[in-house]
Amino acid sequence: MGDSALRVALADLVEYCTGYCAFRDDLKVQGVAVRSLGQCTTTIDTRKNLRIGIHLDSWDRLPVSKRGAARNRLNVNLGYGSRYFLFATRSIMEIAEQASSGSELREHPTGLAREWLRINPDEPIYSVTVRPGEAYIAPTEALPHDSSTAGKVHMDISLTILGHFNGELSQ
Numbered sequence: 001m002g003d004s005a006l007r008v009a010l011a012d013l014v015e016y017c018t019g020y021c022a023f024r025d026d027l028k029v030q031g032v033a034v035r036s037l038g039q040c041t042t043t044i045d046t047r048k049n050l051r052i053g054i055h056l057d058s059w060d061r062l063p064v065s066k067r068g069a070a071r072n073r074l075n076v077n078l079g080y081g082s083r084y085f086l087f088a089t090r091s092i093m094e095i096a097e098q099a100s101s102g103s104e105l106r107e108h109p110t111g112l113a114r115e116w117l118r119i120n121p122d123e124p125i126y127s128v129t130v131r132p133g134e135a136y137i138a139p140t141e142a143l144p145h146d147s148s149t150a151g152k153v154h155m156d157i158s159l160t161i162l163g164h165f166n167g168e169l170s171q
Contacts, residue, residue, distance in 0.1 A: 014161065017074060022164040026071060030059075030160035032078065037156065041086070041146040054117065054125065056092055056109040057140040059162055064096045064109055070141035071162040077130045081154035085128045085136055088117070088144040095144075113144040137165050 010029070018024045035042040041053045060070040068091070077083050092109045095116045117123055127148065130136055138145065149156045 010159075013076070013159075017161055017163065017165075020163075020165045022166040027161065027163040028059075028071070030073075030162060032157060032159050035147070035149050035156040035158075037149050037152045037154075039149045042149055042156070043146050052110070052146075054086065054088065054113060054144045054146050056113060056142070056144060058109070060141055062141065064092055064112065067092050067109065067142040068139070070139065072137050072165050073140040074135055074137050074161045074163065074165060075130070076135040076159045076161075077132050077157075078159055079154055079157040080132055081152050081156070082129045082131050083152070083156050083158060084148040084150070085130055085138065086125055086146045086148055087128075087138065088113070088123060088125055090116070090123070090144075091139070091142045092144065093142060109141075110144075117144070 014027065014029060018027050021027050039051065041051050043052050043055055044050065045052045056067070057070075057073065062070050075085070092113055095112055099112060099116065117125075128136065147156075147158075
């Protein structure tokens with residue numbers, strides 16, 4: 001697919017997605033990501049050049065108590081092979097409610113989630129297979145998550161779009 005065909009396809013996808021947004025003007029294309037193969041987790045702290053593992057996104061910069069109002073992530077698998085979305089089942093709001101009231105991590109969502117998982121090692125982390133051309137929508141600002149490329153033989157390529165997706169076509 002040529003560069004101009006790719007631009008047209010992306011524009012069509014974004015236009016299509018706006019029909020599923022509760023607020024059409026909050027749709028944001030984060031971009032295309034290419035991830036290394038064979039990684040248990042893929043998210044990298046670019047300042048330290050280290051994988052961070054299970055984390056929470058902070059695109060909307062909301063405090064822990066308001067994370068349920070953040071935009072969701074639509075992630076489309078553009079690669080030739082399956083990719084894997086990893087996630088915990090407890091929201092950061094639930095974790096914060098159960099954390100000790102004096103926890104200095106209360107307003108640091110990723111640190112709070114990691115501390116919860118350290119204290120609760122039996123807390124399950126689930127993996128969903130996302131096949132080529134498939135997508136998922138998840139509340140990644142409220143849900144501890146990451147992705148994995150373990151066992152992949154094809155380059156991992158995905159597109160991320162943020163928005164308040166309501167599941168109903170509003171056009």
